[in-house]
Structure formats: structure tokens, C-alpha cells
Amino acid sequence: MRDRAALFEQIYAASPWPMLMLGPEGELLGASDDRSDAEPAAGDDMPLRDRARHYLGLLRGAVPWLTPQAVDSVRTLASGALVHERLHLRRTEWGACLAVIDRSEMQTPPPADAQTARLAALGFMVAGVCHEVTNPLTSLHSIVQILRAERQPSQELLDKGLNNIAVNVKRILDISRRLVTFSRVGDEPRARFAVDEAVEEALYVVRHEGLMQHVELQRQADAAAVVFGSIGQVREIFLNLLVNALQAMDGRGVLQVATRRNGTGVEVTVADSGPGVPEALRSRIFEPFFTTKLDARGTGLGLAISNEIALEHGGCIELRESGRGAVFCVVLPRAPA
Ligand SMILES: Nc1ncnc2c1ncn2[C@@H]1O[C@H](COP(=O)(O)OP(=O)(O)OP(=O)(O)O)[C@@H](O)[C@H]1O
Ligand SMILES: [Mg+2]
Numbered sequence: 001m002r003d004r005a006a007l008f009e010q011i012y013a014a015s016p017w018p019m020l021m022l023g024p025e026g027e028l029l030g031a032s033d034d035r036s037d038a039e040p041a042a043g044d045d046m047p048l049r050d051r052a053r054h055y056l057g058l059l060r061g062a063v064p065w066l067t068p069q070a071v072d073s074v075r076t077l078a079s080g081a082l083v084h085e086r087l088h089l090r091r092t093e094w095g096a097c098l099a100v101i102d103r104s105e106m107q108t109p110p111p112a113d114a115q116t117a118r119l120a121a122l123g124f125m126v127a128g129v130c131h132e133v134t135n136p137l138t139s140l141h142s143i144v145q146i147l148r149a150e151r152q153p154s155q156e157l158l159d160k161g162l163n164n165i166a167v168n169v170k171r172i173l174d175i176s177r178r179l180v181t182f183s184r185v186g187d188e189p190r191a192r193f194a195v196d197e198a199v200e201e202a203l204y205v206v207r208h209e210g211l212m213q214h215v216e217l218q219r220q221a222d223a224a225a226v227v228f229g230s231i232g233q234v235r236e237i238f239l240n241l242l243v244n245a246l247q248a249m250d251g252r253g254v255l256q257v258a259t260r261r262n263g264t265g266v267e268v269t270v271a272d273s274g275p276g277v278p279e280a281l282r283s284r285i286f287e288p289f290f291t292t293k294l295d296a297r298g299t300g301l302g303l304a305i306s307n308e309i310a311l312e313h314g315g316c317i318e319l320r321e322s323g324r325g326a327v328f329c330v331v332l333p334r335a336p337a
Helices: 002-014 048-056 112-149 155-183 195-208 231-248 302-312
Strands: 019-022 028-031 069-076 082-092 095-102 191-194 214-220 226-229 252-262 265-272 316-320 327-333
Touching: 002 019, 002 028, 002 112, 019 048, 028 048, 048 069, 048 095, 082 112, 112 155, 112 302, 155 302, 191 195, 191 231, 195 231, 195 252, 195 265, 226 231, 226 327, 231 252, 231 265, 231 302, 231 327, 302 316, 302 327
Parallel strands: 214 252
Antiparallel strands: 019 028, 019 095, 069 082, 082 095, 191 226, 252 265, 265 327, 316 327
């Protein structure tokens, strides 16, 4: 418990925004203004702790919340002034974190904010990263100890040891590569683009890698579905969803990728004919490092990173109900004409 309090303190100190820590049933575990050196919120007449009930009432879905999400809140102060805030919920190993970002003076964040948001998202993952990297490192350490203890290790022991070392090193490299790509932000141009350009680029990559040879692709495009943002980042979302779909189908089956405009938004659905996501796992798949691909193929970062990118673009990713197979839907706001 003391460890957790220390972890919360670190997160509060690192976060540029007020933060609430929630338990698995939505109970309040801590608030950043509990800290003795916390600065009082400028002009606010209610402590953060006391606002928790209002914020929890705005979150979508039942506890435990299905997906990390961003929702907007508007509150009236005693002075009559309105406070516009955006709430970012992320699931954690102890429950969830809720960051409260005051957007009263800034309904649309300037591009410079993208970097801060991205770094904050990485901050959420730090505890998990340490845990995930420590496991393979501990294995590596034991293997080295075992091999060292043997004066003349047999060929069989050597082969086993080297194989184990290779698997663990690959895992650390995979995690580190994904996080490095994710942290590189700010140098990417942001512009209007047809979302199908990003979809086609991602499809090109999976085809080029030979992952689609035995898959029937059913495609529905919409050239007028235009969004604003970084095409490279949005392509990353589709790449992750396509790879997941193809892995779930074991490279064989029907893949449906459909783009449509929908009111003020654009929707791209990626539906596969695989086994679908079991009910019991639906609430966990967007958590960083959650993976069922235990043969070392998966880092469990694909959906977590994709969801962050969608949120940064003002959208979200939903796992939709379907009779069979998994249906992931990426919703992004349409770019103003
Ligand atoms: N199309 C799908 N069908 C069935 N299960 C899926 C599908 N997509 C994701 N999942 C489940 O969600 C989990 C998390 O997916 P995510 O992409 O975040 O990580 P991963 O695919 O396991 O690893 P990585 O993306 O790093 O290769 C998967 O391990 C799998 O259990
Ligand atoms: Mg994946």
C-alpha cells in the first residue's frame, strides 16, 4: 500500500494536470490536491476530491469502464462562471486514473499540446513498462547465472539458454521500439487527408508482408471522408487493427474494411472472421501490455497506442458487438471544409 501511495505521488508530481486515482469499483483512492504542496486550482471553489462524483457520472459505460476515454465536462462555479474540462480516463493495474484538463480558455488545443498529451500518455504507461521489462530481464539474469554455474554446459543446455535469451531480448526490443515510435511526436505534419489514404497505406503494408494471401478482402471506401491530423499516426491505428485481425484469423478468412461518413464524424470498421474477443477480455484489451499472444509475438501495446492516437485526433476506437468475429470501429471527427 505504501508503494502505491509513493507511485501516486510520482504520478501527481509528473502530471501537468489534476489527477484522480480510482479503484476497480470506481472508488476514490487519491487526488492530486491531497498533496501538501499542491497548488490550489486557480479560481475554483471546490476541491478536486469533491468534484469526483460529478466526473464519474459523465464517464461512458459501467464500472469497470470498457475503454479508456475522453469526455467533456462543464461545471458552474459559485460565481456563475463556466468551467470547461476534458476528462481522460485510463485503466491501470489498480483501477483507473482520471486526468482533468481545464479547457475553458482553449476549446481547441494548439498543436504544441500534442507533445504534452503524448508525453502524459507515456507517463501513464511507465509503471507497466518497468514491470514488463523487468520480467524478461529477470529471466535473462537467471539464464546467465545457470550457464555460468555449469563448468561445461551441455550442448542441449546451451541451445536452450541461447534460445531463451533470444526470446527475452526480442521482447525487450519490441517493447522499446514501439514506445520509441510512439514518443516521437511533433515533427509529423498535420494536414487534411482522406482517411482512406491511411487505410490503403496500411493495407499495402500487410499485403506486402504476405499476410493477406489467403484472405478475402471486402472493401468499402469513401473518398469524401476527410479528417485532420497526422496521416502517419492514423495509418498506425489501421496497421495495428489489420495485424490483429489477420492474426486472429490465422491468415485465413474474410476481412471487411468499410469507411463511411456519419454526421460530423468518419467511421472505419475493421471486421474479421476470427473467433472474436471473448466477453471476459473485452474490458481489458485496451490496457497497455494486455496480450493473449503469449508465444512472445505480442507486446500488448497495439490497441493501447492506437487508442491514444485516436483520442489525440479527437476520436476513439470501439469494440462493437457482433455475432461472430471481432469488429473494431475507429471514429474520427470530419475535418471542417
Ligand atoms: N481482431 C481481434 N480478434 C480477437 N482478439 C483480438 C483482436 N484484436 C485484439 N484482440 C485481443 O486484444 C489483445 C490486445 O491487442 P493488442 O493489439 O493491444 O496487443 P497484441 O496484438 O497482443 O500485441 P502487439 O499489438 O504488440 O503485437 C490481443 O492479445 C487479443 O487477445
Ligand atoms: Mg496487436
